[in-house]
Amino acid sequence: EVQLVESGGGLVQPGRSLRLSCAASGFTFDDYAMHWVRQDPRKGLEWVSSISWNSVSIAYADSVKGRFTISRDNAKNSLYLQMDSLRVEDTALYYCAKDMSYDSSGGSLDFWGQGTLVTVSP
Amino acid sequence: QSALTQPRSVSGSPGQSVTITCTGTSSDVGYYNYVSWYRQNPGKAPNLVIYDVTKRPSGVPDRFSGSKSGNTASLTISGLQAEDEADYYCCSYAGTYTLVFGGGTKVTVL
Numbered sequence: 139e140v141q142l143v144e145s146g147g148g149l150v151q152p153g154r155s156l157r158l159s160c161a162a163s164g165f166t167f168d169d170y171a172m173h174w175v176r177q178d179p180r181k182g183l184e185w186v187s188s189i190s191w192n193s194v195s196i197a198y199a200d201s202v203k204g205r206f207t208i209s210r211d212n213a214k215n216s217l218y219l220q221m222d223s224l225r226v227e228d229t230a231l232y233y234c235a236k237d238m239s240y241d242s243s244g245g246s247l248d249f250w251g252q253g254t255l256v257t258v259s260p
Numbered sequence: 261q262s263a264l265t266q267p268r269s270v271s272g273s274p275g276q277s278v279t280i281t282c283t284g285t286s287s288d289v290g291y292y293n294y295v296s297w298y299r300q301n302p303g304k305a306p307n308l309v310i311y312d313v314t315k316r317p318s319g320v321p322d323r324f325s326g327s328k329s330g331n332t333a334s335l336t337i338s339g340l341q342a343e344d345e346a347d348y349y350c351c352s353y354a355g356t357y358t359l360v361f362g363g364g365t366k367v368t369v370l
Contacts, residue, residue: 160273171357173359175361177358180363181363182263182347182349182361182362182363183298183300183349183351183361183364184361185351185358185359185360185361187360188357192342193359196357197357197358198358199358200263201261216325220332223277233305233306238311242357242359243352244294244311244312245294245296245305245351245352245359246294246296246308246312246351247296247298247308248308248311248317248350250306250307251305252305253305
């Protein structure tokens with residue numbers, strides 16, 4: 139059974155940093171691209187970042203480019219999101235999601251975690 | 261990276277069909293055959309119901325179908341059931357490993 143478990147969320151002040159983790163199990167982690175997607179509780183889904191199976195291809199939404207860094211450790215079956223210079227508008231539930239392909243060139247996300255809540259507030 | 265445009269809500273009676281549209285641009289929906297649709301129940305994570313415009317993952321009923329014409333993709337739910345009531349989001353590949361989501365559509369079963 140595929141499982142994705144996010145952790146690392148919490149309450150943080152604007153300008154500070156936070157690192158999210160996603161522990162994957164139930165599939166061959168290093169065969170697939172992975173994504174972070176966030177959702178403001180009152181709004182819809184927003185794609186944040188993607189990383190290919192071998193970490194060669196990485197992409198970010200314009201809203202987080204230069205502040206967030208995605209990475210993965212295939213030996214640990216883990217995905218990460220380093221979030222720096224956090225802003226109030228980064229407040230959201232952050233989901234980790236598995237791509238159906240190895241390089242996220244199609245963007246079909248077939249499994250999602252339950253999310254970890256990040257709240258950025260003074 | 262502008263969000264795809266979806267209607268805020270659609271509704272239908274049990275047994276009827278409803279169609280949700282998803283309008284993008286010639287740089288995303290119109291260019292790539294990589295549109296996916298997700299269903300999200302309250303308080304739950306999204307679930308994939310359509311990928312690559314028309315394909316259904318295993319376990320998704322054939323009442324769900326997808327299509328695309330120009331810059332607009334569509335999700336049709338036939339034989340609407342009470343359990344289909346949820347929020348639905350479209351998503352398109354937008355090149356260089358980036359994705360863009362729609363704003364979401366609430367489906368109400370009357």
